[in-house]
Every structure is written in C-alpha cells, then in structure tokens.
Amino acid sequence: MTSIAADFQGQTVITTFEMTPGTCADLLDELRAAYAEFIRHQPGFISASLHVNDAQTRIADYSQWQRREDFQAMLRTPYMRDRTRRFAALCRGFEPVMYDVAAVF
16 A cells, blocks of 8 residues: 655655547556556565546556665566557656655645
8 A cells, every 4th residue: 555654765656658538548457457467566566556637648657666776677677678668659658757755744
C-alpha cells in the first residue's frame, strides 16, 4: 500500500504518459500487466498507483522503491525494455522522473 511520509528514505518515481483517449485503456492494460507480471516482483519495489485524468489523455504512474538503483535495474531488464517499446507505441511520450518527498500535509 502506498504511504507518503516526509521521512521516506526510498525513491519516488512519477511517470507521466501522454496519449489520445482512444489508446488510454490499452496503455492502462499494458501498465497493469507489467506491474502484475513483473515490476511488483522486482527487488526494492514497494508500491505503485496509476491515475488517469478525466479526459483520458494522461496517465500518472506513482511508484516507490527502496533505492534508486532498484528502479534503474528494473528498467534495464529485457522484459522492461520490451514493455517500454510497447508503451511508446501507445502514447505520444512518457517520462519517468525521480523525486524525493519534500513535505506532507
């Protein structure tokens, strides 16, 4: 379960995907499958949540990892390199960005 705390010592990654409403459901299915089949089983994975805007033109993927290196290692696997190409085919673009929790209210 995702928990956001000011003293979190791990790595937060927020990835935003831009797509058309016509491909939103397909991309969401691909992301769900990637988490169910692979990502959630990787060393250092803590939790993730997927968010869709009301126009179905953006998906925000919020994930937490124990260490930055755990997230980076997951991305370098053959499985994720293949999945990343599939994600790219369904959207205009996406960008994973690493964040630190600065404050919680």
